[in-house]
Every structure is written in structure tokens, then in C-alpha cells.
Amino acid sequence: MNTFSNAFRAEVIRMARKELKPELQSLRKIITSHRSEIAALKREVKALASQLKSAHRVVSKAGATKAPAPVEADQPKQAAGGDFSAQAFADKRSELGITQKQMAQLVGASWLSVYKWESGKVHPRAAQMDRISKVLKLSKRKALALLSQD
Secondary structure (H helix, E strand, O other): OHHHHHHHHHHHHHHHHHHHHHHHHHHHHHHHHHHHHHHHHHHHHHHHHHHHHHHHHHHHHHHHHHOOOOHHHHOOOOOOOOOOOHHHHHHHHHHHOOOHHHHHHHHOOOHHHHHHHHHOOOOOOHHHHHHHHHHHHOOHHHHHHHHHHO
């Protein structure tokens, strides 16, 4: 009986495969066409992104030549909630002659935050801007005194 059941089972599997084969082939053709359409769309998106990037470059160059930014715009505003300039922050740290870790102690943040602020990857939160503006007003002597207290 075991041989009969094995033979019957094998025959059922063979017939099922035979029945499904044409349907699977049509599905494979459809999948192939969808994949080629997706590839074409990806190429189109890449080309459009490239065009957009070049358009941004042209616009930024045109804007830079028409109206040069005043020197004061690069300096951070001392008022609470003002704009933040990564370059001015880094310049102040070098002016004070302290490390990023020491600047972090003055501001009350981590050294990684100071690194990211100086590199321009991240802007400080509004709550941190108050402390940063106070540190930007400090003299070198006052900053070193505060660091020696901690």
C-alpha cells in the first residue's frame, strides 16, 4: 500500500505542476516587464535629481553674484532664538583656545554635539541657544575661570 500511495502522490504533484506551468510563465513575463519598468523609472528619477541639483547650483551661483551677504550675517545673533552660525561658533572656540570637550562643558552639552554644531551637520535647539549666546559673549579669561571651577 505504501508504494501505491507514493506513486499516487507523485502523480498528483506532477499533474499540479503541469496545470500551474502556463500560469507561472505568464506571471514571470509580467514580473519581468514590471522590473524593466521599475529600472526605467529609477533611471528617470536619477536624471531628474541630477537636473534639479544642477539647477540649484545655477540658482545659488546667480544669487551669490547678485547680492553678496553682509559680514554681519555670518555672526550669530546674540538674542535668544537667533540664527546660529557654525563658523562663528568654531571661531569663538578657537579664539578661546579650548577643546571641543571644554566648549561642551561651558555650553552644557556633549562634545559630540559641539562637533556636529561646528561641522554644520546639526543646529542647536532653542533651549541650547541661550547657553551658546552666553558662551559667545565670554572673554578668554572668564571662560578659563569657569572651566577651572568645574
